[in-house]
Amino acid sequence: MKLNKIVVVLITTFICFSCEDYLDLAPISEETSDNAYNSASQIEAALTGAYESFQSSDYYIWDNVLFQDVRSDNYYAGGDNPEIFSIDELTVSPTNSKVYGSWSNLYNAIAKANTVLDKVDGVTDVKLTEERKEQIKGEAYFLRAYHYYNLVKLYGGIPLVLESVKSANPEDVNIPKSTEEDVYTQIIVDLQEAISLLPDTYGNDNSVNKARATSGAANALAAKACLQKPNPDYSLALMFIQEVEASTANYTLIAYEELFDGNHYNNDESIMEIQFLGGDEGNWGPQLLLPPSISGDSWRKFVTPSHNLIDAFDAEGDDVRKNVSVLFESVQWVDEYWGNEIGSSIPFAYKWKNASGWASSDRQYILRYGDIVLLKAEALNESGQLDLAVAEVNKIRIRASLPELTNEQKSSKEVLRISILKERRLELAQEAQRWDDLVRYNLAVSTMNSLNEVDLRTGSSVNYNMTEAKILLPIPQQELDRNPALVQNPL
Template sequence: MKTYKIMITLLSILVLTACDDFLDLTPISEETSADAYNTASQIEAALVGAYESFQSSEYYVWDNILFQDVRSDNNYAGGDNPEIFTIDFLNITPTHSRLFTHWSNIYNAISKANIVLERVDGVTDPLLTEERKNQIKGEAYFLRSYHYFTLVKLWGGVPLITSTIKSTAPGSVNIPRASVTEVYQQITADLELAATLLPDTYGSDASVNKARATAGAAFALAAKAYAQQPIPDYEKVLSNIQNVESSKANYRLINYNQLFDGNNYNNAESIIEVQYLGGNEGNYGPQLLLPPSISGDTWRKFVTPSHDLINAFDAQGDVVRKNASILFEAVQWVDEYWGNAAGSSIPFSYKWKEAGGFASSNRQYLLRYGDMVLLKAEALNELNQLEPAATEVNRIRARASLPDLTANQKSSKEVLRQTILEERRLELFQEGQRWDDLARFNQLVSTMNNLVEIDLRDGSTVNYNMTEAKILLPIPQQELDRNPALTQNPL
């Protein structure tokens, strides 16, 4: 197991005399079940392994951008990968290799959290205090909830596995899909419990507080889950965000450019983020997106911003967020949407700004306060509090040097709802949010079918042929073959 930054930050606050034992620990997967979780350092190692899934699971590295931004109206596929083209054109089949990879990796992450929850109470090591046991439980509940939130948004109802599987008998491993409602009930119940077990902070070290689940992170994720569930509960969205805002962690908006300049991670706006250091503990995603002048190579890059997105920034006069998020550069390859000739200037996704040769220190925020501000605006609007909702939107616009909303932009609940959706698009581009937002606002089918994108090679308009069935991904065929209790999503 690599000694990731998150491992270092977790250990830095543990009052353990056995830290050296932890650093020398044989991977948990190689220990026997009888002796793997007897000491404080071993259960802490298991928890670190659960966090590590944010770095090892490809979905959380950059595929979340493919399935959220590229699959929606924010980006074209770019690059030369046929499977990414199918994501862009909404032609994803059950045999698409990324489906089974992500399904497997995310369930593996859930299994890691379940192991921690099952074993932590059995650790009798006096170095593991009751307070720390409760924190570990809260962290594991949060992690399990985060992964189930990912699964339910991608696939709808999925098997709910809340304990480790101890038998290979068909009745133990062939688990049917729970309903979407049941999955959300599990997510929110876990998060409500986690919030009671977790502290606002673990001390004064931001690299610890932003690496680990806190009460603020549990409240923030609960707010998102209550909004995204089939029948949103905006009262609970609002109450959870109010708990985020009253946290002793003192979350606040910071300068937008500093959010993404690579020099201000673990900042006051960050609620929780993946702790990439670079080098052996680096993020390979930026190398796939950044232009030749930064990446140092000349092959065609992925996740190209769309005309529709650029037009959305320009329509608002949003220079601050556009420049922080997108970089134009002339390239020698042919781009079928931006320039059907070598030497054309095309846009690049730019919230990651350092490539690092597939080993960047650039990070994704798992949760940040700016998202909460706009989600609060959404909740207030849906609860018919239009002026307070507009005030929250104006907070976000002010830091982007944009004027307050006009009377027309907030003239009715329906109009303000659309205004908030557009604001979220510009604020959260390249952060893996757009598909979910369109789904929550029930605008995926209309948005994709009304999208006008011209292929310059022949002047044709792209037909996305979006349907309700395409909102969810197909269950991966390999999993259907392995588990006959599963049923496929409509195709």
């Protein structure tokens, strides 16, 4: 298996560690670890293995885009996989392999972070300083929180596993769901602990600072969790955002084109990103999305921008972000939404720019400052501070060469709320944010049911039949079979 791409840049201080991301354990949410970690190099290797999940799991490579952008109004499914089409059509079943894969990917990643937290205090090697030991804890707390944040958004209430499992007894491994509220509480607790332990930076090398958890990353994720949880805490979110802004990492907006041109990795807007290096340390996701002229192949791609998204860019006159995010090209396959004949011009997801034969150096941002600016606007607006909220939105619009919000677009809290949501859609397309935004704004059902999408093969409108029950993914059937303490989500 590939070595951890995030920490390749740290090879002078870390020992590289290869780690299986799929373990044959029952249930998958309760991995068992009997390994002892006695030396500084062993615990650093365990931490390397924890970071490795960002590259080895399908979820962080592109399933997150499927469940956020394709499941929403941003993109259509493509390719030839019925399970991916079911995500687009909102007919996801408990036996869908993507449902199980995401669950297992994320719980395996949590298990790795738990191992680090369980073992680090027992390491007495003099080479492991107390300062470094505290940083390791902070990094592991952040990683656990990040994975739980993605799990709870996908599945709602889930089992909380906060230490390595040391027994195979059913009462120890068959853990019932915690409530959604309790999961978010634990996420914020973990992040507050991480904030207290992590530095703003690890020095002057951004290839290190953007690869590892920092206090800025922990504060940014805490702000997102405060807004996404069932009962948002706007004042606490603003406190965390204030700490992001005060960080000596000096996060700032950069030219939008530079965010995704493949030449400005670890930039000043990046809070944390996956460190794909290309070649043996490459990202295979771009090959699935990019057009034939870039990918070098001729088969139908898996993620296609929707008419609704393109219309949203055009309605705003947003050429900057549209040209960065979308590329039109004629193709030699039939697309049921963009042209029911060979040779039609269709849009492609274009925030990744280089396929490189399944070994791209193109990266996903784990966290970036532009997202946080718009979340600040959201929290300010919901707190009744409309003028301050408008100022934050305008920072993003000016960066995109758009005029400031009009009086009509900011005339009330309710109107400004929708303006912020529209801005987030255009800013963050293909960055695995859209479904969460619709859910947070309580607009997932109405948005999906109001879409006017036409299947050109039949001329019929597509009926998504969206319901409240479909907001969450089903608990994977494999996990229900393994853990009788679990209860299925409403279907």
